[in-house]
Amino acid sequence: MIKNTHTMNPNEFDVIIIGGGITGAGTQRDCAMRGLKTLLIERSDIATGATGRNHGLLHSGARYAVNDSESAEECIRENRILRKIAAHCIDETGGLFITLPEDDPEYQNTFVESCLRAGIEAEVIDPELARRWEPTVNQNLTGAVKVPDASIDPFRLCAANMLDAKLRGGQVRLHTTVTGFIKEGDTVRGVHTRNAQTGQVNDFYARIIVNAGGVWAQEIAAMAGAQISLYPAKGSLLIFAHRVNKHVINRCRKPSNADILVPGDTVCIVGTTSSRIPLDACDEVAVTPEEVNLLITEGSKLAPVLSSTRILRAYAGVRPLISTDKDDSGRNITRGFVILDHESRDGIKGLVSICGGKLTTYRLMAEKTTDLLCRKLGNEKKCMTAVSPLPGSEEGSYEKVAQKIWETPSTAQKAAAFRMGTRAFRMRSSDRWNDALVCKCEEVSVGEINGAIERMDASTLTDLRRRTRLGMGPCQGEFCACRAAGLLAASHGCIDREREDLNQFLQERWKGNFPIGWGDTLREAEYTQWVYKFVLGL
Numbered sequence: 001m002i003k004n005t006h007t008m009n010p011n012e013f014d015v016i017i018i019g020g021g022i023t024g025a026g027t028q029r030d031c032a033m034r035g036l037k038t039l040l041i042e043r044s045d046i047a048t049g050a051t052g053r054n055h056g057l058l059h060s061g062a063r064y065a066v067n068d069s070e071s072a073e074e075c076i077r078e079n080r081i082l083r084k085i086a087a088h089c090i091d092e093t094g095g096l097f098i099t100l101p102e103d104d105p106e107y108q109n110t111f112v113e114s115c116l117r118a119g120i121e122a123e124v125i126d127p128e129l130a131r132r133w134e135p136t137v138n139q140n141l142t143g144a145v146k147v148p149d150a151s152i153d154p155f156r157l158c159a160a161n162m163l164d165a166k167l168r169g170g171q172v173r174l175h176t177t178v179t180g181f182i183k184e185g186d187t188v189r190g191v192h193t194r195n196a197q198t199g200q201v202n203d204f205y206a207r208i209i210v211n212a213g214g215v216w217a218q219e220i221a222a223m224a225g226a227q228i229s230l231y232p233a234k235g236s237l238l239i240f241a242h243r244v245n246k247h248v249i250n251r252c253r254k255p256s257n258a259d260i261l262v263p264g265d266t267v268c269i270v271g272t273t274s275s276r277i278p279l280d281a282c283d284e285v286a287v288t289p290e291e292v293n294l295l296i297t298e299g300s301k302l303a304p305v306l307s308s309t310r311i312l313r314a315y316a317g318v319r320p321l322i323s324t325d326k327d328d329s330g331r332n333i334t335r336g337f338v339i340l341d342h343e344s345r346d347g348i349k350g351l352v353s354i355c356g357g358k359l360t361t362y363r364l365m366a367e368k369t370t371d372l373l374c375r376k377l378g379n380e381k382k383c384m385t386a387v388s389p390l391p392g393s394e395e396g397s398y399e400k401v402a403q404k405i406w407e408t409p410s411t412a413q414k415a416a417a418f419r420m421g422t423r424a425f426r427m428r429s430s431d432r433w434n435d436a437l438v439c440k441c442e443e444v445s446v447g448e449i450n451g452a453i454e455r456m457d458a459s460t461l462t463d464l465r466r467r468t469r470l471g472m473g474p475c476q477g478e479f480c481a482c483r484a485a486g487l488l489a490a491s492h493g494c495i496d497r498e499r500e501d502l503n504q505f506l507q508e509r510w511k512g513n514f515p516i517g518w519g520d521t522l523r524e525a526e527y528t529q530w531v532y533k534f535v536l537g538l
């Protein structure tokens with residue numbers, strides 16, 4: 001029986017979800033679609049954990065086919081589903097696995113056989129054709145296999161899941177940390193929270209609580225007296241200032257460092273490294289000079305032009321892997337996921353944790369978690385997330401949206417359609433003010449910024465960046481940050497808060513520039529400093 005939500009206290013929910021990464025957002029959407037009253041609590045903004053710090057590769061599963069067939073099969077099934085339900089978040093690039101002269105030539109056969117066994121379309125193509133498709137690829141390649149990899153925007157995907165949950169009555173509290181659990185005997189009844197922006201503390205209650213805290217799930221579970229053993233694997237990546245490749249390019253060998261090059265939006269990303277780090281180091285992961293060198297050296301083997309292409313920034317994320325494995329890179333650990341029912345596992349009722357997995361398989365993780373919650377709550381509604389498009393993807397592909405958008409006179413709306421799909425039709429547009437560009441690198445308009453503030457919980461410049469790509473282009477926020485700060489100040493009615501926000505935004509941009517601070521990137525960063533420090537007095 002579902003409790004009548006109208007009789008519930010406003011601080012009482014069927015389900016509370018801790019963590020606003022893709023796993024939490026996907027789980028909230030699934031719960032909301034099955035009629036459950038939900039609250040999602042995220043200590044920072046959406047996609048600030050691993051979800052906003054990955055490669056953005058919609059895996060076909062090919063990368064895991066040889067060593068982890070279960071993950072490979074999950075990936076290809078979800079890859080096909082996401083192309084339909086999240087079309088506006090996906091760039092259908094296709095993927096190539098290339099063999100270089102130093103790679104084991106036999107591996108390609110094993111790879112193709114494993115892909116086909118897992119149901120992944122893997123087609124060996126003539127190396128000459130690969131060179132024609134990808135003029136910047138290493139011309140010495142000796143083999144190439146085409147697979148259905150693609151590029152996916154994790155910020156858009158996370159925002160669209162959360163937005164859909166909200167449209168179905170779900171509540172979201174961002175910048176709010178779960179600081180402890182409210183327990184009655186062996187049952188978890190609710191959570192204590194603290195808002196990082198206002199300092200306000202609040203308690204919320206639920207019939208069941210989902211721990212979707214990514215690599216922090218272990219410490220969240222510990223607050224309730226439950227145990228999880230995670231294996232935090234740090235991965236570093238570099239963003240290059242433009243797309244040098246059309247397809248996602250992988251090395252056809254056992255997964256290793258810097259062997260994937262993913263094109264996305266206006267940039268391309270090479271990664272990753274993989275090394276185990278202590279759990280208490282997961283909050284502040286910095287990219288080291290050795291990692292930068294390794295990424296450039298190995299990345300240039302995929303596409304030699306990378307050695308002379310401007311690098312925009314470096315960043316790192318931590319994979320929330322589950323393992324008892326002792327290998328130090330974590331590369332041999334399954335990318336599968338586990339759902340931990342702490343009632344049967346630790347005798348703690350009312351708490352479920354969802355750990356591991358991938359961005360590509362988030363929907364399946366959410367489905368299986370929600371199935372368990374529904375069984376416990378006596379809800380018999382079936383999962384519909386595999387067939388219900390996310391907001392923005394109702395038309396299917398970007399091309400279909402673009403056809404419609406093309407008829408509108410607004411260039412701002414056309415650019416926004418690439419990011420928001422059909423949601424771009426709702427933007428305030430077609431007048432000179434709303435069409436005016438705030439971020440020229442990424443063509444983000446006043447209408448799009450205001451839409452993110454009004455409907456997508458963006459309360460800081462960094463929140464705006466995640467929802468719109470503001471400041472993600474070559475100038476890294478140099479000119480758009482102060483314009484957007486003006487729009488936020490108008491919306492909050494408070495200039496002082498925006499000065500501090502601007503400081504934090506620039507500091508955050510600098511963090512990503514610092515490890516690759518030379519050449520044009522250093523010149524641009526210095527120029528930004530002159531503008532903000534010496535002209536604007538920040």
Ligand SMILES: Cc1cc2nc3c(=O)[nH]c(=O)nc-3n(C[C@H](O)[C@H](O)[C@H](O)COP(=O)(O)OP(=O)(O)OC[C@H]3O[C@@H](n4cnc5c(N)ncnc54)[C@H](O)[C@@H]3O)c2cc1C
Nearest residue numbers: 019021022023043049050051054055057178214235359360
């Ligand atoms: C370097 C790297 C590259 C990757 N590349 C890919 C790829 O190309 N394709 C792919 O499919 N997958 C990839 N992955 C894996 C993928 O990114 C993750 O599996 C996925 O994003 C995990 O999402 P999540 O929601 O479980 O965790 P997270 O995104 O980490 O979310 C957990 C959230 O919980 C919040 N939180 C923590 N503690 C609290 C608290 N006390 N109160 C409230 N909130 C809290 C955190 O702030 C965080 O936002 C990659 C991962 C890494 C690190």
